[in-house]
Amino acid sequence: MRSPTSEDTSEDNGEDSSTDGEQSRVSSFSDEESSERFRSYSDRERSYDPDDLRPDVNGQFSPSETSGRGAAPVSRYERQDRGLSSVVGSENRDGYGQTLSSSQRQRAARIRRWQQRVQVSGTTARSQRQGLDEIQRMATALGIKKDVRQMACRLFRQSVDAGLLPGRAIESVASASLYIAARSVGYPRSFDEIAAVSRVERKRIINGYESVRDEFGLSLAPVDPQSYLPRVASEAGASQSVQQRAAEIIQTAQESDGKTSSVIGGMKPTSVVASALFAAKSLEGDCVTQTEIADAANVHESTIRNNYRRLLEPYHELNTDKDT
16 A cells, blocks of 8 residues: 655645645754754663662662653653553543533443553552552642652652562552652652651651662662751741741751751751741741741641750850851
8 A cells, every 4th residue: 555645645634735845854854853862872871771760889869860861751650551551531521521421421431440450450560550649649749749759650660670569568668769759859758748648657658768778779868957948938938038047047057066066966857947947937036936837847846945945056156256
């Protein structure tokens, strides 16, 4: 059978065939430009595996090491079938937005049910799909960015392939994958925040995190309390001046830890941020309350009351030395 030519296409569309030459040149240029853009020039790019999340030589889980040119769409990692199959929507409406009749809804439900059965076959596939859906749900509840979700889904796939699910809850490994991904890109969420939206308790999430960390040899740097500050300050309604003063208080406390007795040693990063914000509020005279700060940081009010003076001591000492 003869394949259709550009002339056949132009006649079918009712277009002037005089533009065929120009269109072919544009199409040829676009193809060449596209091939140049996604061509691999180095051995690393030729051997790049987007599913490989093994740590680098320093044991770091770096997102820059797992990104390359021409990466696949996000759905490749966030969906169990890598986005290869069609999706049957859950809304019982047609293409014009009209509600389906009773018989049509039954037919759509039957098609949707069989579509799910075709997509998932086997225990491993079902577990993988359940874990990926759990990551999507938790990430949406926490407002986590899409690239972090993708990284968490890829790490969860690696965990399934490594055989970490037997003997552990799927939700614990999924929650641990989301925790590691968020912490790796500098937008961490605490175990308490993950546990608040997870279907397993905090202890099981920590156990899942330790299993994934040991399996892949991950070496995550300690969480900097400064990374929590913008989000907590925004949720608490603190002013920009209070946020800046809190950043100075935290930095001063971190610098003093290496010189004298530890100020923030043993404290959770969210507790440090909450205490620093309340200390900064007392200096700036902002109207944000202790309860608002505690709720935003997911800590108890007594934690703030017991620790904010500890953070103010080195800050006052530093300012006193500058004034003298």
